Amino acid sequence: DTAVSQTPKYLVTQMGNDKSIKCEQNLGHDTMYWYKQDSKKFLKIMFSYNNKELIINETVPNRFSPKSPDKAHLNLHINSLELGDSAVYFCASSQGFRQGAGGANVLTFGAGSRLTVL
């Protein structure tokens, strides 16, 4: 009963291809995220959705398009893959997104999807 599950775990593809990563959470959380972790382990937020509504959209190329069909799912589609897109992509969820006390913004991460672009 994985709380946040993402597929696929590994993805190896050629430059220029289009690929998708899917994420599902069974925690009943309202907020979901995509994070990118590069080879130096830096974790950067890409997108966040709260109840299917986009609330955070960092400076990410528009080749990346998130989609949230419902609050339990957040998928990431990447067009025209480039070498620099190689990274581990983590999906995460939280009860809410507001900062402060209460812990509503504590993140539960998925196991990650390692994307390698050749």
Added chain:
Amino acid sequence: GQQVMQIPQYQHVQEGEDFTTYCNSSTTLSNIQWYKQRPGGHPVFLIQLVKSGEVKKQKRLTFQFGEAKKNSSLHITATQTTDVGTYFCAAGGGGGNKLTFGTGTQLKVEL
């Protein structure tokens, strides 16, 4: 935008030695969280600090939030090989509603 720096970036210790990682923000924070990522794994939540000067303990781990709410530290007493991993702070607030992750400290523990 908000920047969160962690030092050191890497730390090698002998088993039994103590370890500390420091987290510094350019802005005042509403809260700070700490996560641990084992090699090949994903970040796992450890703790959240909210109050100025707050200190929390989890067994051998001690977490502190600075008085000005701009810095935090994680101290591990008598490290064990199971402590190996990357420790991230994640800062909340600073004018936005998102968590900004620190640069991380990779800890290696040798026997």
